[in-house]
Amino acid sequence: MISPSLLQLAHDQPAAIRAELLAGLTAPTAVIAPKYLYDALGSRLFAAITELPEYYPTRTEAAIFAEHQDSMAAALGPVQTLVDLGAGNCEKAARLFAALRVQRYVAVDISVDYLRDSLQHLQQQYREIEMLGIGVDFSSSLHLPAEAGAGPRTLFYPGSSIGNFTPAAALTFLRQAHAECRGGSLLIGVDLVKETDILEAAYDDPLGVTAAFNRNLLLNLNRLAGTNFDLADWRHVAFFNAPESRIEMHLEALDATTVRWAGGERRFAAAERIHTENSYKWRREDFAALLAAAGFSALRHWCDARGWFAVFAAHA
Secondary structure (H helix, E strand, C coil), X not given: CXXXXXXXXXXXXXXXXXXXXXXXXXXXXXXXXXXXXXXXXXXXXXXXXXXXXXXXXXHHHHHHHHHHHHHHHHXXXXXXXEEEECCCCCHHHHXXXXXXXXXXXXXXXCCHHHHHHHHHHHHHHCCCCEEEEXXXXXXXXXXXCHHHCCCCEEEEECXXXXXXXXXXXXXXXXXXXXXXXXXXXXXXXXXXXXXXXXXXXXXXXXXXXXXXXXXXXXXXXXXXXXXXXXXXXXXXXXXXXXXXXXXXXEEEECCCEEEEECCEEEEECCCCEEEEXXXXXXXXXXXXXXXXXXXXXXXXXXXXXXXXEXXXXXXX
């Protein structure tokens, strides 16, 4: 049985994680980093979200890849090492292996257990491709270990995850990505500005899967920070903030409630919120300018017929 290698850099540091979470909870406006949405259950719930009819990004992006993968391959050239940032179940990258002629696959994700299971399954399907999993949190700083490969790399960042960054932070991230390409290239998915009702339905589906994904964060906080959140006290809120060009996700207290932990507490008024995620939406010309500012060149992009989503290829 062939087994992929796994390099775990995201070692648990319980005290530091707890301190970070409690600092967010006690801030004047409570905020929790979206990376904490993706524990093992959160990762699976997000995979379910991508199957929802309202959640257009995944299937729209997949259709772009399916239609244009040959021209993407021509733009990028043969890919020696494909580095999949936020790999999740690895399925998006796997669909491109043949077209991009991938020789080596490096899957990067914060959820180590989920990554291990996904990569083990994938290796059995593609025995000829060398595979490495790297368990690391790259949300605050992208620096890959030497094991990721010495030669040029193609960084793959699909799913519009770049939208979790503010524009300023996105520029910093893309500059780091430029360095990590080592003269290679970048293939990145970007969600575009569109009608508000379409955007909001994608992040607040009638079935309540996105609500479960967001509220699961509270269970993760209870585990990691020792808080006593009760799911029944909180509801999921998502809306498009047009001036900032972003979807915002929050958890809102249904009534006044007090959350306690060893050594402290936070009182929440009714309707007070915890900010859990942003997802910025871009215009094509603005994102192209951002890539250029980060040092990328030879930009190309492909869109769906409705202009809802774009995939950019760029050289470093």
